[in-house]
Amino acid sequence: xxxxxxxxxxxxxxxxxxxxxxxxxxxxxxxxxxxxxxxxxxxxxxxxxxxxxxxxxxxxxxxxxxxxxxxxxxxxxxxxxxxxxxxxxxxxxxxxxxxxxxxxxxxxxxxxxxxxxxxxxxxxxxxxxxxxxxxxxxxxxxxxxxxxxxxxxxxxxxxxxxxxxxxxxxxxxxxxxxxxxxxxxxxxxxxxxxxxxxxxxxxxxxxxxxxxxxxxxxxxxxxxxxxxxxxxxxxxxxxxxxxxxxxxxxxxxxxxxxxxxxxxxxxxxxxxxxxxxxxxxxxxxxxxxxxxxxxxxxxxxxxxxxxxxxxxxxxxxxxxxxxxxxxxxxxxxxxxxxxxxxxxxxxxxxxxxxxxxxxxxxxxxxxxxxxxxxxxxxxxxxxx
Amino acid sequence: xxxxxxxxxxxxxxxxxxxxxxxxxxxxxxxxxxxxxxxxxxxxxxxxxxxxxxxxxxxxxxxxxxxxxxxxxxxxxxxxxxxxxxxxxxxxxxxxxxxxxxxxxxxxxxxxxxxxxxxxxxxxxxxxxxxxxxxxxxxxxxxxxxxxxxxxxxxxxxxxxxxx
Numbered sequence: 280x281x282x283x284x285x286x287x288x289x290x291x292x293x294x295x296x297x298x299x300x301x302x303x304x305x306x307x308x309x310x311x312x313x314x315x316x317x318x319x320x321x322x323x324x325x326x327x328x329x330x331x332x333x334x335x336x337x338x339x340x341x342x343x344x345x346x347x348x349x350x351x352x353x354x355x356x357x358x359x360x361x362x363x364x365x366x367x368x369x370x371x372x373x374x375x376x377x378x379x380x381x382x383x384x385x386x387x388x389x390x391x392x393x394x395x396x397x398x399x400x401x402x403x404x405x406x407x408x409x410x411x412x413x414x415x416x417x418x419x420x421x422x423x424x425x426x427x428x429x430x431x432x433x434x435x436x437x438x439x440x441x442x443x444x445x446x447x448x449x450x451x452x453x454x455x456x457x458x459x460x461x462x463x464x465x466x467x468x469x470x471x472x473x474x475x476x477x478x479x480x481x482x483x484x485x486x487x488x489x490x491x492x493x494x495x496x497x498x499x500x501x502x503x504x505x506x507x508x509x510x511x512x513x514x515x516x517x518x519x520x521x522x523x524x525x526x527x528x529x530x531x532x533x534x535x536x537x538x539x540x541x542x543x544x545x546x547x548x549x550x551x552x553x554x555x556x557x558x559x560x561x562x563x564x565x566x567x568x569x570x571x572x573x574x575x576x577x578x579x580x581x582x583x584x585x586x587x588x589x590x591x592x593x594x595x596x597x598x599x600x601x602x603x604x605x606x607x608x609x610x611x612x613x614x615x616x617x618x619x620x621x622x623x624x625x626x627x628x629x630x631x632x633x634x635x636x637x638x639x640x641x642x643x644x645x646x647x648x649x650x651x652x653x654x655x656x657x658x659x660x661x662x663x
Numbered sequence: 664x665x666x667x668x669x670x671x672x673x674x675x676x677x678x679x680x681x682x683x684x685x686x687x688x689x690x691x692x693x694x695x696x697x698x699x700x701x702x703x704x705x706x707x708x709x710x711x712x713x714x715x716x717x718x719x720x721x722x723x724x725x726x727x728x729x730x731x732x733x734x735x736x737x738x739x740x741x742x743x744x745x746x747x748x749x750x751x752x753x754x755x756x757x758x759x760x761x762x763x764x765x766x767x768x769x770x771x772x773x774x775x776x777x778x779x780x781x782x783x784x785x786x787x788x789x790x791x792x793x794x795x796x797x798x799x800x801x802x803x804x805x806x807x808x809x810x811x812x813x814x815x816x817x818x819x820x821x822x823x824x825x826x827x
Contacts, residue, residue, distance in 0.1 A: 330665060331673060366672075409665065434672045441676040448684050455692035462699035482696055503697060504689035512684060536669035540677040598666065 319391065321609040329530045329601045332410050332439040334377040335361040337525045343383065345392060351383035363442060365400070367412065369432030375400040377436070380407045388425045395419065405432070412436075440537070443529035447515045454478065455511075485510050485646065493650035498657050502650065505548060509541055510646040517597055517638030521631060532641075533597030535590060542586035542593075545649040550582070553656040585652055589645060596641050600634040 339357035346352065362378035380398035384406070387393070395408040397415060404415035406429070413419070413429035420428045458475045471479050485507050490499040516532040531537055561578040564571070607627040611619045807813045 326666070331670065411665070411670075434670065435675055436672050437676070438672060440673055441680070444677065444680050448680060451684065451688065455688060455696070459692045459695040462695045479696070479700060482693075483700060486697070486700075500697075504693045505685065507693050508681075508685045508688050511688075512681065534669075534673060535667055536673035537677050539669050540674055540681060544678075544681065594667075 318613055321606070321613045323391075324609060325602055325605045327410075328528075328605055329533060329598050330410055331530075331534060333365060333380075333407060333412075333436055334363050335439045335442065335525070337361065343394075345385045349384050349386065351385050351394065353383065363439065364437040365412070366435040366437065367400070367405075367432040368435060369403070369414075373401055373403075373432070377407075380405070384419075386419055386421065388421060439529050440531045440534055443519060443526065443531045444516065444537070446526055447512065447519055447531070450515060450519075451511055481511070482507060489643070489647050489650045493647065493654040494657060495654065499650075502548070502552075502653055505544075506646050506650055509545070509649060510642050513541070513593065513645055514639060514642035517642060518635075520597060520601065521634050521638060530598060530601050533594055533601055535594045538590045538593040539586075541645070542589035545589060545652060546582070546586040548649075549585075549652045549656045552653055554659070556658065556660045557656045585648070589648060593641050593645055596637055600630065600637055603630050604634070 337359045339359050341356045341358055342354040344352045344354055362376045365373075365375040365377050365379065367373040367375075375398075379400055380396035382397040383394060384397050385392050385394050393409075395406055397404060397406045399405075406413050406415050406419055406427075408419065408427050411427075411431065412434050413427050413431050416429055422428050454474065455478065458478050461472075461475050486499070486503060489510070490503055490506055493499075494502055513532055516537070519527045520530050520532060522528060561582065562575060564574045564578055566574050604627050607623045607630065610623050611617060806816070
């Protein structure tokens with residue numbers, strides 16, 4: 280059993296590093312945001328940083344020259360990035376590397392020069408525009424709002440956020456599996472030591488402050504694995520997002536897809552846990568029968584607003600934190616005056632420290648509300 | 664706008680990664696940790712309970728000991744009191760018997776003294792009587808040596824005899 284656990288964590292580690300050994304390369308063609316010279320560019324820079332990406336940019340930038348035919352020459356580059364796997368479903372499974380988008384192009388969007396990359400995968404030309412992959416077709420066409428009108432393949436790429444998420448899984452495994460092993464090996468006779476002690480505080484916190492009060496003494500145990508997993512998964516990804524350099528700095532828990540998945544899982548767990556009283560309250564609410572056509576849809580929508588609120592709350596809190604920190608740092612560059620660091624650094628530090636608190640708080644709130652929703656679904660009513 | 668539109672890729676991978684994470688942690692982390700924590704809490708509760716039990720038993724024992732002590736003290740007091748009383752009565756008895764003896768001795772002594780005195784008195788009387796006789800004899804002898812005197816005495820005695 281021990282060996283098995285060890286093997287699993289090793290396999291995951293090896294797999295992750297195998298993927299990462301697609302190796303940092305001196306990018307000649309990947310889009311790297313240039314210098315921030317105006318508030319508009321600052322805006323683009325921030326938006327780019329809180330979004331997911333198909334390659335993992337570590338540092339540096341390109342010096343480029345745009346040509347009239349839409350091509351871009353890279354004059355020099357200090358940019359280092361890791362190319363990540365691109366997986367597309369487009370008449371079959373297509374795998375590639377983000378470095379395959381190796382031709383830089385530019386187009387005028389909103390009166391600005393916007394860079395995008397073009398590449399040939401399996402004889403088909405694709406373009407990557409604002410980290411979204413489109414068919415090239417007969418060229419990139421933008422509608423009046425600046426959105427591409429080209430069609431898109433389904434994109435299941437292992438993006439920066441997926442990699443960051445896998446990193447968080449590895450960290451969680453490395454944190455918890457040895458601790459769990461210690462419990463098994465030393466049993467319960469010895470006092471917990473080191474990491475065991477630290478982790479146990481939070482495990483017991485989730486149990487005593489979140490699960491028990493919201494779900495109830497009798498039924499909480501079934502939901503503990505789920506609550507513990509979302510708590511630590513969200514918290515760790517929040518914290519990794521606050522690390523300003525590789526391999527942190529991804530905005531995983533501030534990505535709406537991430538928060539939506541967790542919220543939907545909470546929703547499903549809640550609905551599948553629902554007992555007779557819960558469904559009776561939704562399908563046969565305690566109102567006159569004439570109001571059923573109004574009340575039943577209202578009750579059903581009521582259940583749907585909960586995961587929606589969960590999704591938005593976590594996404595908005597984490598993304599907002601990132602935006603504020605980036606904005607403070609960006610002031611220095613958009614104002615082109617290092618004097619602004621006197622304001623930006625203390626304020627950025629303050630927000631970062633606040634974000635440390637928010638990282639924990641949002642993990643706690645998400646878990647707490649999940650427990651609360653589950654609690655209402657499994658609650659026994661003695662009368663109704 | 665891109666920010667609030669979830670991408671299908673990340674939705675897919677998040678689901679996969681989360682489910683795998685949940686399964687792995689559930690089996691290899693949460694079960695052993697929660698189990699151990701619960702067992703330990705149970706043990707601590709048991710230990711606390713038994714400590715409380717022991718304390719209660721200790722208290723009971725102490726109370727019992729105090730009772731015993733109190734009883735012993737009372738018994739001692741009783742014994743002391745009895746001993747004191749016995750001693751006092753013994754002393755009193757001894758005094759009484761001594762008094763009696765003394766009285767008896769005194770009485771017999773008095774009696775003896777009286778007897779001795781009586782004896783002495785009798786002896787004295789006898790001696791006095793003997794002496795008187797001897798004296799009378801001597802006197803008579805001397806008196807009756809002389810014929811004339813004898814006759815006068817006889818005469819005198821005859822005179823005294825009144826022949827009525």
